[in-house]
Amino acid sequence: MVTKHPLPGSERHVEKGTKVIGQCDPAERIEVFVMLRRQQQAQFDALMSRIAADDPSVKPLSREALAKDYGAAPEDIAKVRAFAGAHGLAVVREDPSARTVVLGGTIAQFESAFEVKLERYQHHVAGPFRGRTGTISVPDDLHGIVEAVLGLDNRPQARPYFRIRPPFVPARARQVSYTPPQLASLYQFPQGDGAGQCVGIIELGGGYNASDLKTYFASLGVSEPTVTAVGVDQAGNQPSGDPNGPDGEVTLDIEIVGAIVPRAAIAVYFTQNSDAGFIDAVSRAVHDTANKPSVISISWGAPESVWTGQSMQALNSVLQSAAALGVTICVASGDSGSSDGSGGGDQVDFPASSPYVLACGGTHLTTSGSSITSEVVWNDGDLGGASGGGVSTAFPVPAWQQGLSATSTGGGSQPLSGRGVPDVAGDASPLTGYEVLVDGAQTVVGGTSAVAPLWAALIARINAAKGQPAGFVNAKLYKAPGVCNDITQGSNGSFAAAPGWDACTGLGSPNGEKVAAAL
Structure with missing residues (x-):
């Protein structure tokens, strides 16, 4: 029996x-x-501990070595x-x-x-x-x-984190918008075009039109990048014609990455929006021996409570493999503030809460000419969205966040009881958003969805200049004070910005040159 x-x-x-x-x-x-x-799980866990501790003697595994020893x-x-x-x-x-x-x-x-x-x-x-x-x-x-x-069930698992600027905003709200190259310049990204790198982008639906990309890159005066659609589990590049749907996400991600690193190859992994589809697409990107992305951008997620234990564990395990391979994964932290739109108390978003990704929160940017004059936590109020962030209940405090505290809006701070989210931030308010072209329409978009590809493009520039992947970057960034522009004003609901790391904007927005030096 x-x-x-x-x-x-x-x-x-x-x-x-x-x-x-x-x-x-x-x-x-x-x-x-x-x-x-995984084969040799204990040995793999020991390797992960050394990566988390930023042990300089650890070199990224090849995809072949990972398969042989830990497949x-x-x-x-x-x-x-x-x-x-x-x-x-x-x-x-x-x-x-x-x-x-x-x-x-x-x-x-x-x-x-x-x-x-x-x-x-x-x-x-x-x-x-x-x-x-x-x-x-x-x-x-x-x-x-x-x-x-x-895959026994195919319920929709995640949502994209982009917000199209509403046509009507309060008169007092000053609206500005930026092209991705302008933001790269404001954030002092090191020079470079990403040549020799591949950036992977995960999409759970929608698609892009080649004509949009051609027009967009020509309007910016940058060369058009090579974009490859990779279909996972019977999915593919299927634009719906609705810029407010997943097409908005797909096009935003490609246009931000392509505008900043036009000579990097871009591989877009399309799958169904289910936990099985999401995990399989990330896995295919991480283990892709044809395109070999060195950076992967993910702008989709859901509150930790929405995931089953097995699917969260399965995806986290794929993200661990990425860290072992030296693949950097940038993930949007969510657009619904400290509640993550969960409807019940504070929650963080997964996969942003995985300790093996760079979680990307949002800011509201004010500039004058070619410099930033102020930057605060992105929080456009109840109807407008806010930077996702808080403390994970699924993952313990990683080595590189030991000793940090989360400052609450009511004053006072609590030592982290779990993985703190986000790690870093960048411009995300639709009121100071990104100029993109989606389904033939010029539009301005914000959301932490834009921040993940922004950081992915920065890492791709750094990788190209260095001739090797930066890999798992979190430990290095937390050890290098001053690599980010510290955001000290604003809140995302329950958490407030504060000097140093906080649960709204992490370490802050990038100073690209300093990030490059730290990595």
Whole structure:
């Protein structure tokens, strides 16, 4: 008799505002991806500790070395194959380096294999999706081997963090806008065009029009970068024609990166908006041996409470692999202040809260000529958005944040009880936003979504000048006081800006030359 074990962290509940609307078609075919444990986990953890401590003797692993030493064991993959065979499931794809096996089959086959019931749900905001409640079960011989089973449900997981400037703003609000090269200059980015680098961009929907990019880069007088769309899990570059939808995010990310590092290659990984899609796209980017991005920009996320334990763990594990490979990952910290739009108390956004990424918060910028005259926390009030930031309840305080405190709006400060978010910041208010061209329309956009590609472009310039990747940058930045413009005014709800690190803007906005010197 086969004993079944609940998979830790796979528990799903019926969310508020969600109801069951019917059964799934048992003959419908779906794909599910299974993530396996890492070989030599203890050795890998020791390597991660040395990276977090900024040990200068640690060199980035090659993708081949990571696969060989810390990928999935061949015998573990064989066990998943045998399990698939026993349940009539097909093995669609195996990637030992990414520790994933993708299985294909009918809903009835997957229900039986993992002892779940899949139903059709409707959510008042997210719309219809396939979902489940309770836990996923795995048999004895996969117990302890399988870390996550993703894709049984396909509910929308994340949201993009860009905000188009509203057409009507209060008369007193002074509106200005900047091109990405102007911001690079204001933030004193070192000279460079990113030649020889590849920047990866993760997108959960939407697309870009080549004609928009051509027109935009020509209007700035910069050469048009090479942009490659990489389809993940049957997704691809599919512009909807709606600049307020995901197209706005996709185009914003490409235009900011391309305008600042026009000679860097840009690889855009398109996937479905589900936890399985999100994790698979990041994994494909990190392990991509064709494009080999040295920097990855992610402008999507969701409050920590929205993620299951297994999906958060699975994505964090991919982000760890990126750090080991020397790939820098820049992530938007969210646009809804200290609550992260969760509707209940303070929360931080994931994947920004992963200790293996550079979390990017937002500021409101005031300039005169070619210099910054003031910079405060981005907070445009209830309707306008604010820099995401706070303290993680999922991840402990990393080595490089030991001894830091979060200052609260009411005065007083508390030592960090978990990973503090964000690490750094940059211009994010739509009132001082970025000039972009989306679906044929000139528009001004803000949001922490713009800050992640801004920092990614800075890192790409630094990598190109240095001829090697900066890799995991957090420890170095926290050790180098003064590399960022310290933001000391404003709040994002529960947290206030303060001298040094704070839970609104992190260490501050970039002084590109000083960041380059520190890295």
